[in-house]
Amino acid sequence: MIRVTNLCKVYRTGAHQVTALADVNINVGPGEFVAIMGPSGSGKSTLLNLLGCLDIPTAGSYHLDGMEISGAGNAALAKIRNQKIGFVFQTFNLLPRISAVRNVELPMIYAGVAPRERARRAEEALARVGLAERMHHKPSELSGGQVQRVAIARALVNNPAIILADEPTGNLDTRSGEEIMAIFQELNRSGATIVIVTHERDIALHTSRILQFRDGRLLDDEPVADPLRALVNEAPGLAEQAGPASNSAAEAGPAGSSVEQSRLAGSITAEAGPAGSRAEQAGSSGNSAAEAEPAGDNAAGRGVAR
Numbered sequence: 001m002i003r004v005t006n007l008c009k010v011y012r013t014g015a016h017q018v019t020a021l022a023d024v025n026i027n028v029g030p031g032e033f034v035a036i037m038g039p040s041g042s043g044k045s046t047l048l049n050l051l052g053c054l055d056i057p058t059a060g061s062y063h064l065d066g067m068e069i070s071g072a073g074n075a076a077l078a079k080i081r082n083q084k085i086g087f088v089f090q091t092f093n094l095l096p097r098i099s100a101v102r103n104v105e106l107p108m109i110y111a112g113v114a115p116r117e118r119a120r121r122a123e124e125a126l127a128r129v130g131l132a133e134r135m136h137h138k139p140s141e142l143s144g145g146q147v148q149r150v151a152i153a154r155a156l157v158n159n160p161a162i163i164l165a166d167e168p169t170g171n172l173d174t175r176s177g178e179e180i181m182a183i184f185q186e187l188n189r190s191g192a193t194i195v196i197v198t199h200e201r202d203i204a205l206h207t208s209r210i211l212q213f214r215d216g217r218l219l220d221d222e223p224v225a226d227p228l229r230a231l232v233n234e235a236p237g238l239a240e241q242a243g244p245a246s247n248s249a250a251e252a253g254p255a256g257s258s259v260e261q262s263r264l265a266g267s268i269t270a271e272a273g274p275a276g277s278r279a280e281q282a283g284s285s286g287n288s289a290a291e292a293e294p295a296g297d298n299a300a301g302r303g304v305a306r
């Protein structure tokens, strides 16, 4: 799914030169759930931005879903983001003045989906992350965890080949962080390939593989033998409510267990909102969310530098 070979990223600002990534080699297969860890400044966001086609490497190659990315121009990168990548930012990057459902519709506007279909798919994606009852709230009327779930719904709505998330739990309390991890575990169980950046080992242990970075280099590539299951000690009933036929995150098997690439075709019942309500929905279809970022190519703080 992801094949990165001798990847390097050097930032030049004036006379200064910072090597953010040096000679990184990584393969991520379809259906894997990977965490990137490392100290501040070790190149985690730089790598995720390269994987997300938000930036291009200085040297080395990057194959995503069989396509060579490193030589692509801005227009090609935008198209790849639109079709293949769902990006979740630490700071959410939602538009504050429009409702959750309108925020989730944005990537589909870029993709040219008709209005009625957009609304239907946005509602479906919000239901998948357990926010069916909050879809008409604006971001300011939602908790941090709920806002992050809107951002995940937006990343899912175009059915990307890969979901990338830069510290998706970084601004959240422990409980909300668990809810987010439950959603990711459920998405992974239904076939999604997911790469997250995190500072917290407890969060990383919910994935099936941890990549450790230091000074722009990959130090360690460690499988997680027995991933933690998010919300497994959840209030009794959540799993049962989900019913035997659905994929409750609370009863999720080891994250990253052999999943075929059925592209998010499963159902999510990870809802863990204050009311403990639950939502489930069949998979959405379409392409991309990265285009929805209000800040466009600069959404991650830096543009596509050519």
Ligand SMILES: Nc1ncnc2c1ncn2[C@@H]1O[C@H](COP(=O)(O)OP(=O)(O)OP(=O)(O)O)[C@@H](O)[C@H]1O
Binding pocket: 011, 012, 013, 018, 019, 020, 038, 039, 040, 041, 042, 043, 044, 045, 046, 047, 301, 302
């Ligand atoms: N646009 C930029 N211009 C110049 N240097 C940059 C730029 N972005 C990042 N860097 C530098 O590249 C290095 C890696 O930064 P990066 O943001 O990838 O680190 P990180 O591991 O994500 O850190 P954190 O945990 O603090 O988010 C740092 O030394 C940083 O100062």
Ligand SMILES: [Mg+2]
Binding pocket: 044, 045, 046
């Ligand atoms: Mg970072």
